[in-house]
Amino acid sequence: MSGPDFIPAAVRARLKDLRLAGRRAAGGHGFGQHRSRSRGAGLEFAQYRAYEPGDELRQIDWKLYARSDRFFVRESERDSPLTAWVLVDATASMAQGDAARPGWTRLDAARALAACVFELALRQGDRFGLAAISGDGLQLVPPGAGPRHRDRCLLELQGLRARGDWPDETRLRPLWERIAAGQLVLLLGDDFDEGAVVLMEKLSAARREVLNIQLLTAEERDFPFRGGHRFRDPESEAELIGDGAAARADFLARFAAAREALQARLAASGVRRVEYFLDQPLDAPLRRLLAPQAAERA
Structure with a gap:
């Protein structure tokens, strides 16, 4: 609800x-998020992981589900959250x-x-x-x-x-x-x-x-x-x-x-x-x- x-x-x-x-995340020079190898819903594919409660349904790889009958979330590299x-x-x-x-x-x-x-x-x-x-x-x-x-x-x-x-x-x-x-x-x-x-x-x-x-x-x-x-x-x-x-x-x-x-x-x-x-x-x-x-x- x-x-x-x-x-x-x-x-x-x-x-x-x-x-x-946050500017401190960028080393104090202006404002901006810093790049890191954290995982999330970004653009460059990084890995699959098992679905966890609370994950958004749009992140599930449905083609992989059809082959494995298990839910996996597609993760990508993105800016550090x-x-x-x-x-x-x-x-x-x-x-x-x-x-x-x-x-x-x-x-x-x-x-x-x-x-x-x-x-x-x-x-x-x-x-x-x-x-x-x-x-x-x-x-x-x-x-x-x-x-x-x-x-x-x-x-x-x-x-x-x-x-x-x-x-x-x-x-x-x-x-x-x-x-x-x-x-x-x-x-x-x-x-x-x-x-x-x-x-x-x-x-x-x-x-x-x-x-x-x-x-x-x-x-x-x-x-x-x-x-x-x-x-x-x-x-x-x-x-x-x-x-x-x-x-x-x-x-x-x-x-x-x-x-x-x-x-x-x-x-x-x-x-x-x-x-x-x-x-x-x-x-x-x-x-x-x-x-x-x-x-x-x-």
Whole structure:
């Protein structure tokens, strides 16, 4: 049974010119997968092996089956498969949305962007896994490949609820056991938790390829409030009552400074970061992260 489809048809069509790749796999010179003698569904025939549950039926050599009455999968040499991890911030602040796009929250955007990454990995024959981080701790779907694994990840995304604070480091230790050096990590979150930023820095320092899409509301970008407003922190429940127009200039200046500081901090750690505002096209941040890779490979 197929999992939920978080990707609008128009966005799905635009994904065809994007490709996941890791620059560290290519020795640090641009982005691109490296050539190796791994086996998969490539172009040059390498060998036969016995069919295993989960293999795609199109890989079975039916002529050989007719002669031997046994299922064999035809393997070929191909580029080394990438392993991509999507880390989703599912803390309470991810439930926030705004009037620019009613009914669309940060977590909704994270689900849809994660689904796009899974689709790209599936098309490439790569492995992908999911880690959701919330006040409940860590929910993991270890890396796998194929349509069934994609559907499993999508069902896990569908069940996510934004709750609690960012957990302490001890509860995130399984990430270090699962995410190996050289693997690609994309963190989707609002980046408001110091723990999330520290995690990205440490993963990058440990030779993981780390990308980040910061999910922000249009109201945070524009601060369109007028008159008296009650502003509430969704995680701490702290409230502030103030006049929107009077607070606008100060908020926008502080918000811009905070984003610039985060950009510089992550860049210094080798983490590529882009922003996504909830009123923008879904594939816009992926295009900014991944389209340059295609240009460098050309």
